[in-house]
Amino acid sequence: MNDLVGDLIAALGPEAVLHQPEDLRVYAYDGYRSGDSLPPAAILPRDTKDVARAVRICRQHGAPIVARGSGTGLCGAAVPQRGGVVISLARMNRILEIDTRRRRARVQPGLMNLRLSEAANPHDLFYAPDPSSQKISSIGGNVGTNAGGPHCLSYGVTTNNVLGLEFVADDGEVYRCHQDDPGYDLTGVLVGSEGTLGIVTEIEVRLRRLPEETRVFLAVYDSLDAASATVSEIIGHGLLPTALEMMDRVMIKAVEEAFHAGYPQDAEAVLLVEVAGSHEGAEEAEHAIARIAKDGGALAWRAARTQVERDALWAARKGAAGAIGRLAPNYYIQDATVPRTRLPEALRAVEDISHDHDLIVGNVFHAGDGNLxxxxxxxxxxxxxxxxxxxxxxxxxxxxxxxxxxxSGEHGIGYEKREALPLVFSTQDLAAMVRLRDTFDPQTLFNPGKIFPSGASCAEVRVGSAH
Ligand SMILES: Cc1cc2nc3c(=O)[nH]c(=O)nc-3n(C[C@H](O)[C@H](O)[C@H](O)COP(=O)(O)OP(=O)(O)OC[C@H]3O[C@@H](n4cnc5c(N)ncnc54)[C@H](O)[C@@H]3O)c2cc1C
Structure with missing residues (x-):
């Protein structure tokens, strides 16, 4: 046992510090990749004070720190690539308060996303950001990646639903920030920072009232072009469904064989459309969207008649990635956005590129957001x-x-896309971001090697940065 592990055990107790290789293996990967080596330790803090103690000790030893929620991330952001100590927030998973009057909740970061809506539903409330991984991803991780989901089209992504945060900074001190604070919006800065600015230990979120009525439909098409053109028509008409998702033939086949939810296997594409609101509002939205879908070439417009049917369609959509196991041993999921009006071109490009490389591709995505x-x-x-x-x-x-x-539309940059960042940001942009990170964490203690590109091309970016 080395000094770092010894100090962590002395401060947090042996049950909160894992350091045997067989225990550490599960902390070396996320949904994207496995790290090249094991972390020296994984910490399981019980409260904010434990997190602060662990950060102070790691700082004394100059050891990098990687925050971890559930490890479902798809860009390698939670992988301790540079041998960092993993701080898993899994034990800090309580709902601290549901304030029904103000429609807010305070939660610990390790809480699974879906658990919050399950607890809020009896009060006629729900938490809107719903990544397809909502059963298995933590709200702390959702804050780390600024997660999206099907219902973010109308309710906004994580950052639009987080009101305030408590976090442990690189000096081991505990800070709080809130959207209501005057001055800089530090809450907004921290959401989506992938564990590079501090460790979030408490989150205050907005809850929303459950709609009076929810209706779910399938618009069925014989071409991807027609389905994707309909998406921009719907939004272009000023209509905002609560969700507008799309699936192509490959994905329809996989999910239907896995879930038997009622997706038409002979279709080239389907749009999964949800509208919600008052009875009159939902009725009106349904008629308007159905008309646009049919004008856009929909062969059929099918309504889910019961809650069971609605749930089945959604369970299949959200389980789509798992269903792919029926078609191939492995898949790589790309995450990119285009303006909605360019969806038909983007999907044709995806098809052509896959064909050129002799690969089968399936598309299932947040069409309303242009998020492929x-x-x-x-x-x-x-x-x-x-x-x-x-x-x-x-x-x-x-x-x-x-x-x-x-x-990236929602999965983040992490390790996977850090070299792609200069494709969309100038050197000056990147340097400004690095200066912001260095203000929070001048020693690059938190999650080094993530977000920012490496190598000679980013030499200027590294000015002012220790790593
Ligand atoms: C089947 C499947 C479906 C998915 N669907 C979606 C989807 O619809 N939308 C979507 O956005 N994503 C989706 N994802 C990706 C993933 O679930 C999200 O990125 C999620 O937000 C990660 O949460 P996590 O708890 O697993 O975090 P992790 O993967 O453990 O961590 C993610 C990042 O957050 C940081 N972090 C974690 N906790 C904290 C904390 N307390 N303080 C500071 N930083 C922290 C980590 O360091 C890391 O940088 C999907 C993944 C899978 C496997």
Whole structure:
């Protein structure tokens, strides 16, 4: 046992510090990748004071720190790439308060996203950001990546629903910030910072009233072009469904075989549309959207008649990534955005690029947000396919940028896309971001090697940065 581990055990107790290789293995990866080496320790704090103690000790030893929620992230952001001590927030998973009158909740970061809505529903309230991983991802991790989800089209992503934070800074001190504070919006700065500015130990979120009525529909198409053109028509008409998701033939087949939810297997594409509000509002929105869908070439407009049918359609949509296991041993999910009006071109580009690389691609994504998620199917045991997936993923990203989009809609930058950041930001932009990070964390204690590119091309960016 080295001095660092000894000091952590002395401060936090042996049950809060894992340091055996067999215990550490699970903390070396996330949903994107595995780290090259094991972290020296993984800490399981019980409260904010434990987090502060751990940060102070790591700082004394000059050891990097990587915050971890559930490790479901898809960009390697929670992977201790540079041997950092992992601080897992899994034990800090309580709901501290649900304030029904002010429609707010205070939670600890390790709370699973879905648990908050389950607890709020009996009060006619819910927490809106709903990543498809909401059963297994933590609200702290959602804050780390500024997570999105199907219902973020109308309710905003995580940053639009977080009101205040408590966090432990690099000096081991505990700070609080709130959107109501005058001056700089530090809450906004911390959301999406991927654990590079501090460790979030408490989160105050906005809750919303459950709508009086929710209706869910499938618009069925015989072409991807027609379905994606309908998406921009709907929004262009000033209509805002609560969710507007799209699936292509490959994904429909996978989810229908896995879930038997009622997706039409002979369709080339479906739009999953949800409208909610008052009875009259939902009725009006349904008629308007159905008309646009049919004018746009929908072969059918099918309503889910019961709560069971609605739940089945959503369970299949949210379980889509898991269903892919029926089609291929591995998949790589790309995350990029384009302006909604460019969706047809972007989907054609995805199709062409996949075809050029001899890859099967499935599309299931937040169409209303223009947030593409092509899933490139491959077999990791075949090196040629691995290379093809890497090349195709990069080409898709570049085509989305050329169409006016950007390199991530919701999964974040982490380790995966840090070299792609200069595709959308100038050296000056990156240098400004590094200066902001250095203000919070001049020693780059928190999650080094994430977000910012490495190598000679970013030499200027590194000015003023210790790492
Ligand atoms: C099947 C599947 C479906 C998914 N669907 C979606 C989706 O619809 N939308 C979406 O946005 N994402 C989705 N994701 C990606 C992932 O679930 C999200 O990025 C999620 O926000 C990560 O949460 P986590 O608890 O797993 O965090 P982790 O992966 O553990 O960490 C993510 C980042 O947050 C940081 N972090 C974690 N906790 C803290 C803390 N307390 N303080 C400071 N930093 C912290 C970490 O250091 C890391 O940088 C999906 C993933 C899977 C596997």
């Amino acid at each position: 998620h092509p899933l490139l199917l491959f077999d990791r045991r075949i090196p040629r396919q691995v290379e093809a997936v890497v090349r195709a993923g990069t080409e898709i990203l570049k085509r989305c940028i050329a169409l006016g989009g950007t390199i």
